[in-house]
Structure formats: C-alpha cells, structure tokens
Amino acid sequence: MKLVSAPAEILKIPTIDVDEDMDNIVQYAKQMHEIMIQSNGIGLSAPQVGINKSFFIMGNNERYTVITNPKITKFSENKVKLEEGCLSFKDLFIKVLRPENVDVEYVNTNGKIINETLTGMVSRVYQHEADHTRGVTFDTLVSKLVLNMAEKKRINKWKKDGRRV
Ligand SMILES: [Zn+2]
Numbered sequence: 345m346k347l348v349s350a351p352a353e354i355l356k357i358p359t360i361d362v363d364e365d366m367d368n369i370v371q372y373a374k375q376m377h378e379i380m381i382q383s384n385g386i387g388l389s390a391p392q393v394g395i396n397k398s399f400f401i402m403g404n405n406e407r408y409t410v411i412t413n414p415k416i417t418k419f420s421e422n423k424v425k426l427e428e429g430c431l432s433f434k435d436l437f438i439k440v441l442r443p444e445n446v447d448v449e450y451v452n453t454n455g456k457i458i459n460e461t462l463t464g465m466v467s468r469v470y471q472h473e474a475d476h477t478r479g480v481t482f483d484t485l486v487s488k489l490v491l492n493m494a495e496k497k498r499i500n501k502w503k504k505d506g507r508r509v
Contacts, residue, residue, distance in 0.1 A: 345375045345393050350432050354391050358479040359398040362412040366453045373401050373410045385431045387469040389476035392432050400473035411450045414474040418447035438494045
C-alpha cells in the first residue's frame, strides 16, 4: 500500500460503497494508519492509497476511527475558513470555506449505522475526507487565484528546502 499523489486519476473518481466483510476494511485501515502517522496526517481516505472504496480513517498517532459509506445529512449555515493540508498534495496548504458543523451518517466497522453531529476540527476532517470518497479534492474548492497563491508558497518552501522544482 502506497500513498497516491495528485494528479492521479483515482483521486477524481467517486468510490464504491462498502458492502463487504468489514475485516478487509479493518486490515486496510490498519495499514492506512501507519501511512498517516508517517506523513503526520490526521485523516486519510481509501482513494489516497489506491482503493476505490467509500471509507476513510481519521484520528491521531494513538487512535483512529474508521468511517465507511460517509454521508453528510445536514450542513450548518455558519461557515468558517480554515487552512487545510492533504497528504496527496504535499506541502500545499489552502484556506477552505466550509460549513462549521455537520450532521453525519456512516457505518462503523461493526456494521452499525452511526448518526452524529460533528463540530470543530473533527467536522473539518470528516468533510475533507468524505469529499475524497466522492472524487473531490480540496484544490477544486477555491478560486484559481487562491490556488495559485498556495502553489507559489509551496514552490518557495521547496526552493528554500533546496528541492528541485
Ligand atoms: Zn486530502
């Protein structure tokens, strides 16, 4: 299993719902967690490791949650702009405007349907990762101008780091 970087076709394709034995998903999730830790991430979706299935993980080094067939059933009217990164876009940080809170529905690894209201960082990560399962990446959620500025910043950082650009 390897991290997929943009531009890769799989990052643009809507995923297929999980309807199989959850043991497979749990195994995938374990490997994805290793990759997430190595890359200092807080979320990682299946397409980002080359799996065209509707699930992702979110969490930290110690613990993580596996979310399958993620849905968002309600968006708060209030929106907030927060800086996001993405493991498939190394060193690219973009301020993205999104609803602050969301009501979500997903299936956990016991096959149970979970309904929750998410706020703060958890809401943000869920929205970013759920987008991945629909073939949507964060660079498409901002204007060309904002994206160009973020890309310039990234190139400057790489130049400073002595990386060939
Ligand atoms: Zn991402």
